[in-house]
Amino acid sequence: MEPTENFFRSIVEASPFPVYMCMGEDKLIAIANDATLKAWGKDKSVIGKPFDEALPDLKGQPFSTLISEVYKTGETYYGNNEPAEFIINGKRQVNYFKFTFQAVRNSRDKIVGVICFSTDVTEIEHARQAMEESRQTLYNMVKQAPIGICIINSDNLVIEMVNDSYLELVGRKRIEMENRGIWDAIPEAADLYAPVMDNVIETGQPITAKEHKLLLVRNGIPEMVFVDFVYEPIRGFDGEISAIMVIAIDVTEKFLARRKIEEAEERARLAVEAAEIGTFDLDLITDELLTSEKFNKIFGFERNVPHDLFVKALHPDDIELRDNAHKAALVSGKLFYEARIIWPDGSTHWIRAQGKVYYGSINKPLRILGTLLDITEFKHLQQQKDDFISVASHELKTPMTSIKASMQLLDRLIKVDPSSDKIPQFINRGNSSLNKMQQLVDSLLNVSKITAGQLTLYKTNFLASQMISECCDHVRLAGTHELELTGDTELELYADRQRIDQVVVNFVNNAVKYAPESNRIIINISKQDDMVKISVQDFGKGIPAEKIPHLFERYYRVDTSGIQYSGLGLGLYISAEIIDRHGGQMGVESEIGKGSTFWFTIPLN
Structure with a gap:
């Protein structure tokens, strides 16, 4: 059963949405509810008037033509967010409508009019336009940004927008990127970054990383780069994530430069520590x-x-x-x-x-x-050098003075009494002084060779006991000390005989010099595995423990009693270097009041 006209009108009037109906070819406005009149900015006086006459504001706009077209064809027209300009309260105003123009037929199926059902979507359209304007502004900013930016559709991961800086970063052309899936465009980054993007889409939370290491194929060449990046979700008008904005900066140069600085600082720190x-x-x-x-x-x-x-x-x-x-x-x-x-x-x-x-x-x-x-050690060495210069000057001056005096006396004797029996005495005294000077010069030359790394060894086979007996004859002849040779007297060495002789003589001379009150010196020869050990023991006052670590230093001279001994303080230093060149070791044990034992070891072969 068809509803009555009054019932239909009551339904239309009650609708909160604009509804109106035009009848006949003249499009007479037969029905227009309050929502329609409000949207038009008109009152009920427009009802009964032709559409074009009642609404002159719409002249030049498509609505009148669309109504006529539907009236003629009977085909429904759907409008979506269509603008309509009205003059309301003396001001031109544009509103947007979503509407339907539908033919009205009588009982004989003849078209008698057109009814319009519409919804005012002005606020929605304004919001959409604002959103679109913001999006366009964003895109313009992206294009001009000096950093790499890529916008990716969150539904299909297709690249919607990419700027030149991003293209430069990934080493691609625009045609290789835009409107393509991101992982199709940059497949080498998929394993590392696809999970990151999926997480951002799923959680809506941005992800940031600093100096991330990444292998990129740029312009066909694999390159290791370091990037700072942000994956930022972009939400649409409905609040849903519509895209992901990837912001990336190539910080490779900065990273490498900083690493060089850090490495330089570390080297400097290590150098300072060393x-x-x-x-x-x-x-x-x-x-x-x-x-x-x-x-x-x-x-x-x-x-x-x-x-x-x-x-x-x-x-x-x-x-x-x-x-x-x-x-x-x-x-x-x-x-x-x-x-x-x-x-x-x-x-x-x-x-x-x-x-x-x-x-x-x-x-x-x-x-x-x-x-x-x-610089305590430096100052100590400096003082030692100063002392050495003073001692060396004194040590050289003494024999030179003796030689000079002997020469002057010889000169007088030869002139006065050429056959004097004192002439040989002065000659021997001069030779003795020359020998002493020779020893001093030899010590200085040995130090110079050691410093320059030019101390050469000439190794031969010889009996240790024979070498010791021969080198210590001067002590036996002096008659002031008793030498005892103990141990393995048949042990044969393979070494530089002259240099080992020099070491033993230095040990024995020191025993004579620093232990004058003890007339007994023991020299022992022993075999220890594949090494030979030779030691020289005296029974003097001994050496204070604090002085022992310095005994083998250059210019160091032990003075335990205030007595000034002759010598340059080079003997033990030279001896230690000789033994070191042989691949051996040197040491000393001493006890105050009981004496000292100096020893060295060298390989048998």
């Missing part, structure tokens, strides 16, 4: 001092301590020197001084401080960065 150098950073504004572990150890501290404790550790006589050096550094920009410090245990050490002053914008000194070196 060189036993301490470092410091002194803030001239706050007086705060930052020190390295080695710096603290050079000062005798096991931990960081305040600045004033380092200053207090300076020797009282060197504090003014340090203060003057710091004052001069503020003017010259360079800090340098050498000073003594006193450790917590009371021992004295030498330091060398060097640094550079850094200035602020107004040329105000801000900080000093520098290094600290323990």
Whole structure:
């Protein structure tokens, strides 16, 4: 049963959406509910008027033509977000509608009019346009961005947009990227990055990475690169993820440059550690001092301590020197001084401080960065050298004076009494002095050869006992000491006889020199596995334990009683080098009041 006209009108009037109906070819407005009149900006006076007459605002717009077309053909027309311009309250206004134009037929199936069902989607369309405008703005920004950006559809992973920077990063042409699946375009990155993208799409959470290592095939060539990247989800108007924006920056050069700097810093750190150098950073504004572990150890501290404790550790006589050096550094920009410090245990050490002053914008000194070196051993060696020069001068001067005196006396005797029986005595005295000078010069030459690595060995086979007996004849002839040769007297050596002779003579001479009150010296020969050991034992006062570690140093001379002995302090140093060249070892055992035993070992063959 068909509804009555009044029932139909009541349904239309009750609709919250615009509904109107035009009748006949003239398109007379037969029905227009309140929602329609509000959308048109009209009142009920338009009802009964032709569509074109009632709505002159729509002239030139497609609606009148569409109604006529539906009236003639009977085919329904669907409009989607179509704009309609009206003058409402004196102002031109554009609204958007989603609508349907549908033919109205009578009981004989004849078309008598056209009914329109519509929905005002203006707000939705404005939002969509705003979204599209934002998207277009984003795309324009992407194109112009100096960093690589690629926008990928989240449904099919097809690349929607890619800028030139991204193309350069991945080494592809635009035709190889746009409108293609991302993993088809860059297959070498799929294993690593496909799970990342899937996670972003699934969770909606962006993912960021720094200096990510990646193998890319760029322009056909595999290259290892490092990239910073962000996978950022893009949401549509409905809040759903519609795309993924990939932002990538090639940081390979920065990464490699930083790694070079880090490697250089590490090498510098290792070099500083290897060189036993301490470092410091002194803030001239706050007086705060930052020190390295080695710096603290050079000062005798096991931990960081305040600045004033380092200053207090300076020797009282060197504090003014340090203060003057710091004052001069503020003017010259360079800090340098050498000073003594006193450790917590009371021992004295030498330091060398060097640094550079850094200035602020107004040329105000801000900080000093520098290094600290323990030069105690250097100062000790320097003192030894000074002592050596003094001793060498004295040692050479004595025989030279003797020779000069002998020559002067010989000159007088020859003139006065050429046959005098004293002439041979003066000649022998001069020869003795010359021999002593020869020994001194030989010692200096040996040190020079050792330093230059030119100490050559000439090895032969010989009996150890025979060599010892021959080299020690001068002691037996002097008659002041008794020599006892013990051990394996049949042991044969393969070594440089002259050099081993030199070592044994040095041991025996030292026993005579430093143990004059003991007239007994024991020389022992023994075999230890594939080595031979020769030792020289005296029964003198012995050597203090603190002096033993220095015995084989250059220029070191043992003085246990205040007595000044002759010699250059080179004998044991040269002996140790000779034994080392033979592949052996040298050592000493000593006990105060009981004497000392010097020994060395060398291979039998």
